[in-house]
Amino acid sequence: MATTLELAQLPALARGFALLGSGGGGTTTMLELALAAPDRWPITLHDVDELDPGTPCLGAAFVGSTMLLGERLPGEAPFAPLVAAVERWLGVRVPAVCSLEGGGLNGLTPLALADERVVVDADLTGRAVPGLDQMSLLVDRVPGIVAACDTGAGGVALVQTDRAVDLERVIRSATIQAGGAGGTVFAGFTVGDLVEHSVLGGTRRALELGLAFQAAVSAPLEQLAASLGGRVLGEGRITAVDADARDAHVSSVEIAGLGGEVQRVITRSESLAFVSDGRLESSAPAIIVVLDALSRDILEVTDLMLARNVAVLELPAPEWWHASPERLARVMPSVYGLAELDAAR
Template sequence: MATVLEHTQLPALARGFSLLGSGGGGSTTMLELALAGDEHWPLTLHELDDLDPALPCLGAAFVGSTMLLGERLPGEAPFARLIAAAERWLGHPVPVVCSLEGGGLNGLTPFTLAADRLVVDADLTGRAVPGLDQMSLLVDRVPGVVAACDTGAGGVMLAETGRPIDLERVIRAATIQAGGVGGTVFAGFTVGDLVEHSVHGGTLRALELGTAFLHAASAPLGELATALGGRLLGHGRISAVEPDARDPHVNAIGIDGEGGRVHRIITRSETLAFMTDGRVEASAPTIIVALDTVSRDILEVTDLTLARNVAVLELPAPAWWTQRPERLRHVVPSAYGLADLDGAA
């Protein structure tokens, strides 16, 4: 059954995708502003069962440093050349769009294409992740997937390979050449492929989370966590930010908690784990959310700075990842070289 999304629901939808970012995925502000002025509201969101499974589908996302999007705003139609290249390669139009990444700003990206495509409520991650090889279609080795990306100066690169890490590496290199951030489109799959090989209902989950968050944001922290269907892991003042000796991209954020407890948040581009007194309490793919305890802002990992008072919540992981061990291994901390943090998802 299709859902009609009203303009007034945009803030809740954005807050929900911020929560699903698990500290990553980029700020939703830019796309909120872009969609706020869109003349095509209300927007229709289709469930997979609404659509013919044979319909071709594409996914679109911004890749690279999402922080740069605040300085280098994308053009009016940032995915148009990429979609055109993919459609030329495939030899047919692609009438349906889903989300590549179901957390952070890319949760909103499909709605920028809603004027001329059907938006389906499916995505390839269910939360923010750093690698394109972690997209569900590639994790499940769905054949025929192609990817197109920006290379800078109006250039487009299209790649097709049976080895997922190749797409991650070549698109990452092209994005660096393009200036550090750019658009990417996946195509070559159908609505039917998404039935088994994607996370379902992520947009409606984001809307429910965001609505609950806006209603309960000023409530006591435990009540807020319960309203979101999660739990409060801990809260306190950040007392240390320490890079990991093995990987400078990994930080351990020390928090002085209540009753002498010592909490630690382990981050990379997203939050990977939460510990109390040396014990792992939660780890990816569980969604770990840090909030400013005063403003109740949803924080990204780059916002976790010394002396800030934060609260950390746990939200359930997308079930798609935990259904099979071969899927789960792509998103647990050991996938990032942190094997001692696995097992709390």
């Protein structure tokens, strides 16, 4: 069933995708501003079963450093040359668009292409993840995927490979050459492929989460968590932020719990796990949300600083990741070398 999205719903939609970012995925402010023009709305959101399964589809996202995107804003149509490149490669126009990443700013990205393409309510992650090789189409080894990205100065790189890690490395290298951040487009798949090989309904989930968050943001913490379908993991004051000796990208954020517990949020580009008094309480693919305990702002991992009072919530993981051991293995902490943080399957 098609859903009509209105401009007035944009703030709630953005808050929902911020929650699904699990501390990563980039802040939504840039795209909220870009999408604020009234003439863009309303936007119709389609389920996969409303469209011909043979309809070619593309996924769009910003990759690299989301902090740089705030300093060096993308142009008016950042995906246009990338879409043109994949359409030339495929030899067909691609009339539908979905999101590559269903958390953080990229949850909103397909709405920026809604004036030219049909928006499909599907994405390739259901939460923020750091690697392009973690996109669901690649995890499930759907053949024929092609990707294009910025290389800087108007250049475009196009990659087609059966090895997901090659695509990740080439796109990442090209993005670094482009200055550290830019657009990426996936194509070579159809709306029918999304039925089995994507997370469905993520935009509607984000909207529901955002509306619930807005309605209960001032409520007691337990009530707020329940309204989101989640649970409270902990609350307290940050007393230390230490880099992991094995991986400088991994940090342990120590929290002095209100009841005297020693709590830790383990982060990389997203929050990966929560530990209390040495017990693993939650880990990816569960979505770990850290809020400022006073303002209830949704925090990125880069916002977790000494002396900040925080509350930590857990939201359920997208079921897609739990459908097979092969999928789950691509999103658990062990994929980052942190096997001790894997929850029981």
